Amino acid sequence: MTDELKDRYDVVVIGGGAAGLSAGLMLARARRTVAVIDAGEPRNAPAKAVHGLFAREGTPPSELLERGRAEVRQFGGHVVAGTVTAAKRGEDGFTVALADGREARARRVLVTTGVVDRLPEIPGLREQWGEGVVHCPYCHGWEIRDRAIGIVATGPFSVHQALLFRQWSEDVVFFLGEQDRPGEEDLEKFAARGIRVVEGPIAKVETADGRIVGVRLADGELVEREALAVATRVEARAGFIGDLGLAAVEHPSGMGEHVPADPFGRTEVPGVWVAGNVTDLSMQVGNVAAAGAMAGAQINMELVEEDTEAAVRVRRQAAS
Template sequence: MGHERNPTYDVLIVGGGAAGLSAALMLCRSLRSVLVVDAGAPRNGRSVGVHGFLSRDGMAPADLLAAGREEVRAHGGDITTGKAISASTGPGGFTVLLQDGRKMDSRRLLIASGFEDELPEVPGIEERWGRDVVHCPYCHGWEIRHQAIGVLATEPTAVQEALLLRQWSDNVTLFQHVMHTPTAEEREQLRARAVTIVEGEVQSLQIAEDALTGVVLASGKVVPCAALHVTPRPRTRSTLIQSLGLQDATPDGAPAQHLKVDEDGQTAASGVWAAGNVTDPSAQVATAAAAGIKAASAINADLVAEDISQAVAAAKQYGMSQ
């Protein structure tokens, strides 16, 4: 039995995180019909709390999203659980196919689906992710301040991350792991800031009483550590994005880490905008929400222009028929 076809929405938003819900609220307040399609797997879902968001600091991510969904629905927006897998264009806009077979039509499309974090393959990191294994000093630095902080070097930026974290603690250790050897200049900087360099590959994490207590090297040595900073790789393999021809490839053939957009969030595809982590992997909750609002304003302006054009054409047609 086929799914009943829904009416055409003004805007379909893929992703119900901070960017998607903020855009939905703004568009609903502009009297636009809006549908949010959310897969229900927020990137920050395992974090203890949202940080750096004025008046919401420490709020559980699930509670923030629940409040956002309630506000969107209170303003007439629709929200459905599902995964958008492709989009096709037509005279009226877009038809988005969901994994369960449903098809949704809209005049404009906003992609706010974020990305997945590809974590280093070290036992213990996945289990502690978002708790005492973190990725952003500005999101988690206050919570791990004055503790023994480790930095797992998997990317060339590790040295600068260790130097940055020195702002929150005078006990910072750079675990060289599989990273290139620090340059003479980098070693000088680390030494000047009393950041310890530990050579050797990291084998696993030491956990005791549901807390990180140390980093275990391949040699068997355990280095005490209460928090570990890692740099995940953004993974944005999306069949929806690919169906729209928007995802560029990196020199090694892998999908690009983010979508390219203009200052208002518009992509290279006509009628398609994007906001949040899918365009900016470093965006925090507050900046993702702001990007969603900005994109929503641009989308509404674009729809206003189309409404005017259609009204002028209809008036001319009416005049000709008289």
């Protein structure tokens, strides 16, 4: 990444993942001045590869991001390393402040900072995150197919998760832990699909040679498993948005917190846009990139309309 950051841009994109870089590419190709500011904390950093992404199946996340940065730069966009700590509206747009004291002004702000996964406090679980512990069957189901899979219940969504992972393995165990027991209808579905329910608190995740070997219950029993799935609570990574008049709210799905927006990424605050997981918690990399491109195109259109209105005013004044 480059440390170059100019004083003023048409658009500042906060977040340099798939959504931010895709938006930056779209805006740069539209001949907009754009800076993508990236704190270097991608959600999928623990994963070895991106899966289910058209024409890029199996690409390491770091390689995918480096390709994206190069493409943004190719068309004149800036990719800047830094952490945004504040973003405020002024008389002529927005001012974005970085932790190191640098600032940039922009006509529009696009927030693509993604989310943070909050895992249950179970010893050994976080250490396996992105390896033996996964959350999305479409991202990792193929890689753990036909293995002994355990679902660590964290709430109602875990039932849905268990039924999904059953598509990839016939050996699925649902660890209830301290969660409420599923309803009779869900238990009937589990029974019909051969999903076993194990009750009782979980003491730890057991590993050997860096791999999961099972789940140790509080009563000492070891339930052998080769991989675990957990529905994390996800929270929008955007502590600075309060300065812009926005707030993260609970997502209707109960999965966590997000920043609401319309289908194009437009928030309730004029000039502030969002794209990717920060607003849609369920998006995969392909969807995230598409959302960034859509937001970038819509922002450009909004700026085109603004520029046109300004040109019309100048023309009328000259004619009067």
